[in-house]
């Protein structure tokens with residue numbers, strides 16, 4: 001298969017759009033990335049990434065002004081691009097179904113610029129039959145348009161997005177025409193992408209993304225139920241998970257007990273899959289329960305804080321971790337967003353620290369007499385009655401606990417991510433409250 005380079009348009013300069021556009025540019029395609037957010041585009045045109053994603057800013061700087069350009073104008077992207085990747089948000093709406101208005105806007109804006117053949121590729125996570133809706137919308141606004149709509153769901157994980165783009169486990173290509181298949185197989189050619197490629201019809205590809213994400217969420221909820229069981233039974237859930245994970249049929253990944261899943265994908269995608277099933281008269285009860293189990297993780301954690309501190313009112317609590325997982329500044333649906341208000345309601349004074357997510361968190365919890373943002377791990381624990389760990393950043397795992405202990409007023413750790421060895425920290429003199437352990 002030849003390595004033709006395409007003129008590619010990427011719509012949306014978020015986590016997915018920026019990784020997609022900078023990686024495609026790195027592979028030699030001519031990429032223009034479009035976002036309606038003028039401020040984001042201004043920053044990007046200066047070579048600054050509006051999000052933290054390891055390696056992203058370097059890739060943007062490498063290619064900016066040559067293979068990679070950014071614009072906030074529809075007329076700069078749509079007429080020129082042969083292939084258009086839609087990477088806009090599909091957030092949950094009130095009823096749990098995804099809000100498809102951003103995707104619809106792309107289709108409407110794009111329609112009037114189609115003069116020659118274009119391939120429109122859904123990368124956003126969308127309900128089944130979205131491609132049919134995109135097709136219908138484009139035809140409504142431009143009945144003569146010559147185009148295909150394909151589905152190429154994105155499986156990247158924030159925090160390792162660049163790696164996941166270049167070394168994915170698989171690439172799913174949902175197409176309804178030979179031409180669309182040929183183009184996508186040229187972009188995802190075997191030289192650049194050695195992984196298996198699964199070619200399906202469009203609807204199947206749309207479903208694969210939902211079935212995958214919901215399964216991963218289910219797996220985490222499952223181990224969290226096992227964690228509750230282990231804690232009551234006096235067993236260590238991490239050892240149980242290790243024993244389970246060594247079985248190749250089960251695998252070790254996504255068996256980390258703790259505060260559960262968050263982020264911009266799992267909560268909304270699980271809800272969307274349940275709703276999609278409901279529309280087809282299928283009761284996806286197992287996913288509903290996975291969702292409930294996940295929500296209960298917050299209660300389990302808060303109960304631990306209360307068990308540890310007795311009275312929360314007036315206590316100083318250092319909180320480590322605001323992002324929904326390590327190596328990202330993304331706080332969407334982070335457990336921290338639920339835990340912080342509960343602790344504040346109970347009258348705590350909080351000293352928050354996160355390596356990358358503090359600026360985002362300040363927009364939700366502005367600094368006040370009750371909320372302090374610390375510049376370092378050490379500063380966060382000065383005079384603290386307890387330390388609450390919400391995200392498992394490496395920086396926390398490597399913390400000098402002797403120094404931390406010296407700075408704290410009372411030596412209590414409530415660890416929502418099981419980052420420390422209970423025996424060691426207890427020997428150091430901490431009262432240690434992990435998840436799912438005796």
Ligand SMILES: NC(=O)c1ccc[n+]([C@@H]2O[C@H](COP(=O)([O-])OP(=O)(O)OC[C@H]3O[C@@H](n4cnc5c(N)ncnc54)[C@H](O)[C@@H]3O)[C@@H](O)[C@H]2O)c1
Pocket residue numbers: 011012013014015016017034035036037040087088089090102103105106123124125126154155156157158264265
């Ligand atoms: N974040 C992830 O880890 C991840 C992984 C896989 C799939 N996805 C899916 O990919 C999609 C995008 O996710 P994200 O996290 O990158 O979103 P995001 O919110 O970070 O970015 C979306 C961007 O699209 C822009 N936008 C919206 N409508 C537009 C329009 N009509 N024209 C131009 N720009 C527009 C917004 O301004 C925003 O910058 C979602 O469907 C998500 O579920 C996300």
